[in-house]
Amino acid sequence: MNPYLYESKNTIIHRLDPRTKILILMATFVIALAPSTLPHAFAAVTLVIIYASLGRAWPVIARMRNFLVIITVFTILVWGIIPRGGEILWMFIRRESLVFGVLTAIKIDAILLAGMVFLATTRNEEITIGLVKMGAPYVMCFAFSTALRLVPTFAQTGSTVVEAQKSRGLELDTGGLWKRMKSYVPLMTPIFLVSIRNANLMALALEARGFAAGKSRTFYIQLKMRLRDWIALALTAVLLGVSLYIAS
């Protein structure tokens, strides 16, 4: 059971070093946030769309399309009711408010799309090792990657406990919302306690294998910056510079 967005494909984006992809992601956030005009914002989101196409991330984005539509509508509504001058278009909604709402919605969509492309093209292990190589403390990254691995495990533990209790006659699917929520409460104890107990065993196993023994460690995944990474970074830097120049 893998609930994550990553899809294994052989694209140029998949082949980039994770450090390159992390830096591109950070630069994309700045590029997406910089615009103050609609044409500039459309240009920024077009860049992200090209990036998504290069990474063949559209199946992942398609899974999230309803979510993106809701965010877009909500953002336009929220900013649309905030007065910013200009002529009144309808009731209290002014032209500038609506334009700002659309602008912000495009920015948010560009940011979320960039995040989805990153997650669709980068394995969790690569994110972790990329962060370590960029200077993040190893133990923190280890905790993060362990948590990523534990999420499906805990979900599995949860469904095992639920099935066990259902087989003993527990009714989880009947009654109103409050009754159903209350039915889930007794399930929390075994789920939490089983999982925390297993975590205790994991800590013992880690120590038995010399975790935190102090010596510098090696990694299974070996990262190497190649020519394509440097080209991608140079291109990103140029686009970032142009975007900031236009915004200023």
Add this chain to the structure above:
Amino acid sequence: MWKYTKMVVLAAVTAAFYAALVIPLKGIPIVPGFTEFRPGAVIPVVFGLLFSPAGAWGAAFGNVIGDFFGTFGIGTVGGFFGNFFYGLVGYKVWGSMGIASSPEDLAIDSKKKALNFILAAILSSLACAELIAWWLELVRILPFAAIGPIIAVNNSLACVVLGIMLMGLLYKRLNRWDLVWFAIMDEKDRPRGLSPRIGAALIWLGVLGGFVAGVALSAGLAQTMLFKIGTGATTPSVVLGVTPFIIILIIGCLLA
């Protein structure tokens, strides 16, 4: 804390629990893209009290992992810090409000202790809301007045409704298994601030002051009127007004 393998694993466990409880409810957004109905918000406060900094780091990591399911973006940065303080603040003020005798006195066995938990939970929720709303205002994505109160109420409700019960279910058993923070960490390694009471007072000031200032400035303060909310977002006044309180909050956490 990071030199204790158990604490490292408990940070991971907290993160995984938080993410596992948040992810299934991503489909019920309250502010699409930024927050959703989340009973899992009880995890940071309860695990922050049980596991101390490991709980706080776990909350921060867990929120990032939760964002991996569609909401990963610039808001994730604010979510990381907001949820870190969400897990940290409750533990920092727990023993300094004149009800619990110490940060280790975690059994909720009286109405006074229940009140202590509720106060800590509400303060933590407000701290989380203050930091995330401040960040989203800084990057001009959402107005403070639109997102701050929603996060505060959403988190507070989860903690108040589920928190005391969850503490009751977990604390005694984990204490018996020596899996609470003060059973894992040596006395000399336990985080002890210079002045817990002054620190707690500063945390209260930083959180309440920052939250009220943020909402008031964002809502236009004196000239607040219908359909005029969020006017502060057109200027840097909200960010500038809340920043001093965030600094007070951080100093408070260092002292507590």
